Amino acid sequence: MLARFGQIDILVNNAGVNTQAHRVTLDTFPKAEWDRIVRIDLDGTYLMRKAALEPMVARGAGGRVINIASVVGIAAMRLQSPFAAAKAGIVHLTRAMAIELGHHGILTNAIAPGSILSEGTRKLFYGKGLLFGSRTEEFMRHIPMRRPGDPDEIARAVLFPGSPAASYVNGQCLAMDGGWTAGYTI
């Protein structure tokens, strides 16, 4: 990437997974699945330091880092403890990076998507006989806007911390969740 373009202005740490096969409580949560999720969701952002952050600091022209967290990193949900822990880690890692890198002109912020209708979650929410099934409507009652978000709605939000408009925004986590984490809706 660097060889081709010569510089990185904006790093988006987007890689992330959750568990679908192991929706169980922590006492029985398989170690291998815990490791897989935490390594991708949390360690993955750390591991970008050599490939992207070092060159960004060395170049001396500042930059932007946008970490994709989750509302589950703000308000925990059950039966997905490694995802909740890793995403909470991302929210706080974002603050730590903001403090460490701010004086280089590198601004680090996080976006916390809520319930987003992707191909994967479409099956989860609206597929027959799958995890939520008829409970989807009940689940949506927790979201003030009563609907999941579109991937495009998140994509537009990611542009903001990367834009000149966010030149004094550092260490923040912006939830894009239809109001899910504004408070207790029910």
Add this chain to the structure above:
Amino acid sequence: MQIDLWGKTARIAGAAHPIGAALRDRPAENGAMIVPDGLPDLLILSAPLLQATGFDWDGLADMARDRGAAMKARGAGRIVFLLSACATLPTRRRPELSMHSAALQVVMRTLAMSLAPRGRGQCDGCRGDRH
């Protein structure tokens, strides 16, 4: 950053301060029409950023509730609070400002929960009850 507010009305109400002044022309620069009163598409409620005394905090909260209810009845609207950072991180030297700012933030959050479901919104990204 260019944000398309073409055809929208915007109103800024509340406390006067340098940030409010810097904000004054922004909606118009992005296509919105500034209106002095009435029910706009975008209502920006500006709270004091330094001095808490002598400002009608309840009045600002009342305006948010009242205009929010009218927006809900209309089916669309946006309310943006301009608050001091001490709403989330209280400042020792400004206990009253911290308290009032935090209270307004809670007003914002409770309004977000109560007004959102019927909000059909103004743009592609904010359709309300779709499912």
